[in-house]
Amino acid sequence: MRTVLVTGGTGTTGRRVAAFLRTRGVKVRTASRHPVAGDDQHVIFDWADPGTFAAAVDGVDRVFLVAPLSDSDPASAVGGFLDTAVAAGTRRVALLSASAVTDGPSGLGALPPLVRARVPEVAVLRPSWFMQNFVGNHPIAVGIRERGRITTATGRGRVAFIDPDDIAAVAGQLLFGESIPDGELILTGPQALSYDEAATMVGEVTGTPVHHTSITAGELTAAIEAGGVPHDYARVLAGMDEEIAGGSEERITTTVRDVTGRAPRSFRDFLIDAHRTHPAHSAHPARAVA
Template identity: 50%
Template sequence: MSTAGTMLVIGATGTTGSRTTARLAAAGHRVKAASRRAAPVAGAEPVAFDWHDPATHAAALDGVDRVYLIPPLGDSDPAATMLPFLRKARDAGVHRAVLLSSSAIPEGGPAVGAVHQALPGLFGQWAVLRPSWFMQNFTGAHAHARSIRDEGIIRTATGSGRVAFVDAEDIAAVAVRALTDEQAPNTDLVLTGPEALSHDDIAALITEVTGRPVAHHHLSYEQMRDRLAQQLSAEFAAMLAGMDRAIAEGAEDRVTETVQRLTGRPPGTFRALLEREMPVLPSDPAVR
């Protein structure tokens, strides 16, 4: 492991950022935990940061040489916001950047794919994490988790397509290696769990582990797009619904060995995640 300096974790209170911050702090690294409200984070220095408020950027970057990048949420063109910041980060002394992207978005693809494409030209040391869909989408504050709790329903346009969902703990473990290893990966890393599951499989596993009946409702692309557009921009809703359609067509039906290779242990299973994060719920026959 290298003698890394101070690391800036953007989105330090989010799903992967909080776990990455905790792991870095536990290993004794100096960490600036960036969030809009500079929320306290154990073992780290809280700092205010807003992608859309450049006045917060200089203080966040002060003394930092490595940065973990969570793109601005819900932004269909994050490059317009992120690239000016990344150029400022390079000029401020940051020499390694680790970007959270998605297995569904290739280099040069839409949204954060443009940031992925630009990263090697900005930093000599870099990595792009491209995780599959998060297991925590079903247990945290995500729309799937809310509809499971409120209705016992998962709604997607994924059909019978399968996804090797990945535990955010494994993403964080890889992020720490990418930030702190002597040699940066200097590549993109596709991260998956150990098995590819359909949303029908997911619903069945949640039902089995929690005792709460959960069903997967199959929507068309158009139905999914229109449903998402009630809460998101039309452009972003269409992009997300398109990702569901890609799953239905088999785009995410793959398992990689990246987590095992970089962490030295197998990735966690969805059943293990449910047993750890989802309480056993009483069966409610009124909720279907």
Template identity: 50%
Template sequence: MNEPQEFTLVIGATGTTGSRVAAQLAAGGRHVKAASRRATPVDGSRSVRFDWGDPASFEGALEGTDRVYLIPPLGDPDPAAVMLPFLHQARSAGVRRAVLLSSSAIPAGGPAVGQVHQALPGLFDQWAVLRPSWFMQNFTGNHTHARTIRADGTIHTAAGDGRVGFVDADDIAAVAVHALTETQAPDTDLIITGPQALSHSDIAAILTDVTGRTVTHRRLTYEQMRDRLAADIPAEFATLLADMDQAIAQGAEDRTTDTVQRLTGRPPRTFRAVAERELGRLRS
């Protein structure tokens, strides 16, 4: 007999937002299936194997699930090819609510996950698409920026003086939990930002102050950034990311929204607060 339809499936439950979503749901007393390729145990959750590249893993992950938090396959320039078949299967299996992690830089019908965004309202009774700005954790976790900061105190971008409403992953997760658990899902897309729009030079200055180590922003041309990225990731995805830097330089991300305050009841965290929380211990 199938288990009751009461679990929230969190895909990417060991990742930056997925781990936070799973933890916040479990802390709130929700039944959570924490999905990852190795079925890694997550406190308060039931671990389950899930791999976008292995459709045989879908059925077990979906059993007993009535809502799902969706993290697209990382680095895939065409995630719709694997995500849409899964979403049709999820609907047939009894999933009625889906919350998708997208990006502020990608609208419905746009490239990559924008195709999944466009399809979501026709697939589920209740849905939301989270479109966060760039993560503050890009500078503190395991992102390329964080690695070059640790290696030689540099941030490389083609974003120029363009500003971004960088957002804390904890705040993204809090919005996701709201969208997953409220009586009615938002049924819309949500632009999620922090409280300030900052340039990468602003970020470097804050990191320098918080850590006591000099961090600088190295400005690259579009072509230099594209080629630098293409050394480590597929060329098509490298071009997409370089395009996003170029859009930042042109002002596309220079904005803030009230989404975190409006949905969670508290203001979004500042970059300085996140840097002090996650990197303050590095001050020598």
């Protein structure tokens, strides 16, 4: 029986990929730094500790790979992990990258070429920005809840936000199926929205107004850094906002439909669902409309 390792297995995408595969009868092992109570299929795994790699990949055929977070140069940790995984029998990797990342010699862009060079079957998923950033603990969601405000450096640029359930459905299908498609897998939602438009939609769904303020990339770098993110990575994130301002995230692709056979969820439907199931997560509890 096939075993799939899901790194970042308790995170936004990883836990959805694990759930997708389990409902199809695939044996799934999730991996992250912290234990999951009552789950004996979860292993302790830390990108900063290569001593945790071997147990995680033991008997694993396929891997969903979420690279080290907040690391502007994750290639050395990922390279060591891939060597261990391939030696243990891993043949396919679905790498979670991002539409904002292009292949290059260093940084996040170094990962797709690295994985392709070491693993026989590789799918690089390049999702647009997550709808999930507007709920839960992401800084955008926190800004909405605490101040009724979204702050970016995106200007009037538009983003084709995607539901993480759709990313997981694509990743799960690629890790479950017999073959993987050639070419780039750029994953988007069905509609490109500016943050002004997204803020208005959040206000309409939650019943409380939300505003968007666009600041400079330098100001955003300082703000992200003040939240505890290392300077280099804060600059990378703010630089992505500058790219959005220039129109880099406006494209809409058919990849979700092509791979899963169904249309991706719209931002409005995502928000309605999130507000219905977790109203305190999608708006300030004191201001949320019941």
